[in-house]
Amino acid sequence: MNKKVVITIGAVVLAGVITAGVYFLGGSKSDASNGEGVYVDSVSMITGMGGIGLQNRFSGVVEPQETLEIKLDSGKTVKECYVEAGQEVSIGTELFLYDTGEMAMKLEEGKLELESISNEILSMNRQIATLETEKANASDDGKLEYTIQIQNLQNSVKRAEYNKTVKDIELTQLQKSIDTAKVTSNIQGVVKSINKTGMDQYGQPVAYMTILATGEYRIKATTNEQNIYALTEGMPVIARSRVDSTLTWNGTINKIDTESPVDNNNQNGGMMSPGGGNVETATKYHFYTTLDSYEGLMLGQHVFVEMNNGQGEQKEGLWLPSYYLVEMDGENAFIWTANDKDKLEKKAVTLGEYDADMDQYKIVEGITPQDYIAFPQEGLEEGTKVIKDGGEIAE
The missing domain is CATH 2.40.50.100 (RNA polymerase II/Efflux pump adaptor protein, barrel-sandwich hybrid domain)
Structure with a gap:
């Protein structure tokens, strides 16, 4: 998978996280579009121009690969x-x-039992041979009795041979346990x-x-049920030091465990909201990340994990993810924005350069970092009241 595809996938998934994130800001976007209000986020937060930007962080810890x-x-x-x-x-x-003391004793006892079974089989076979000889010399009336005795002994031999086979297997397993003690x-x-x-x-x-195991490490991070399905294997991420936020390590998600929910009673990890507070959720899950380099990390060290949306690369101007744009036509497009009356309206913007790796457009004209915009979704209508940053519906 080339860099363009990987980053684009990460950008698309970010849209899902933004959608899921409003649950922690006061409700779901789908609910907001039913005539109650539409959630809008500041451009500065989305683009990171106001500081940290809209960036979910997840608690993680360095652990061995195995x-x-x-x-x-x-x-x-x-x-x-x-x-x-x-x-x-x-x-x-x-x-x-x-x-192995008890096993050795059972092994000796089993050998004696096996020898006894073998002797019993030998004795019965001898009896059968004798009865066959006597049957040959018996009268026609006496042959039937000999036949019944022989058949009974033959059945007994079969049972004894079965018991011998079972005992052989048991002793073999005992011997193996002793040898691998x-x-x-x-x-x-x-x-x-x-x-x-x-x-x-x-x-x-x-x-x-x-x-x-030593030598190969990975990051085990924890997320909640609202965000787990916004993550995908192969997604680029950044591990960030809890002590020094300027120390980062690049990597990718290599496993998402949705089969084993985390016991919330014994788990303090979870998603960190942009404000830094823990988000309480009903269910949490682990996902795992491999890094390009583990230099400077220690086993057991706690870090933050966040999606790599290019936040480490500062570009001049206002760059907006393409999924906020609608009705694109060359250098022109529209976005859903909050007007000065805190009502939703469709506003034209002029596009500049396009970053294919990040799937972002430079906005030349139309909005500023101080504006609030909505994530495009079905059912948006101009004039709908907006809800800013998870607050109350604007009056």
Whole structure:
């Protein structure tokens, strides 16, 4: 995907975020267009000319690309642990050893049972051979009784052979468990935690040991249900330091997890509104970002994640995203704007240069950063009252 396509997708999705964002400003745009009022945003906010601009920020944290969680095998206990939390491990590092004492005892008992079954089969086959010989020398009246005895023994042999097969499989698994009792790491990383019981407070199985992979990192960010569907995999983003907003890292969204909602009771992350406050939502989700470079970042560091709409590149003049423009014809177009009576009207603007990468037009004449404009949508009519920046309907 070339840069033009990626940025254009990001710009189109921004339109969706702007639409969703009005939920946090007082209501939905679709509701506003039903004769109640239309939401409008300042041009300075949309273009960033008034400071930060209309830019959703999401809470994120630097984490490893891979996390290895090792759960204890059912019915097994740990005899010895060779590592501790915080220790670095490599591929092949011995982590812990299962207690094989009980398994070894079961293995010996199983071998004795297997030998007993084999002897039983051998004995029954011998009985069958003897009965076959006696049947051949018996009278016609006596052959039927021999036939019944032989058939019963043959059925018993089949059952014993089945039991032998089952026991063979069981012993093979036991032997494999004993041979693999020493567990090793298959990744390079750091031991994050060790749960000695392998159970949580409710008695449910959890990871006995968690290992965080080192070398490759990613950003795990949190968003809410209104914004999750405005994000797409491959969308360009910027990770911004919480401490120094001038420190940024470029990247792309590589995974959006809509299948596993975040437990709000144990999650403080979420979308940050342009004003910096947390937005309370009913449901939150994680999405993941890979960065072009992780230089200067540390594992566990908290950052902000925002869509890359070119906010790091300042251009001279007023540049407006193309999705605000309607009825475009060469250098002329219209926008929906709030007039001096706080009513909606369609206003002509003159277009200048076009930035294909950002899908933005330079506005030569028609509006200023102090004007308020509406996002184009079905049902807009001139004369409708406007609602500025999430406030009350203008009287």
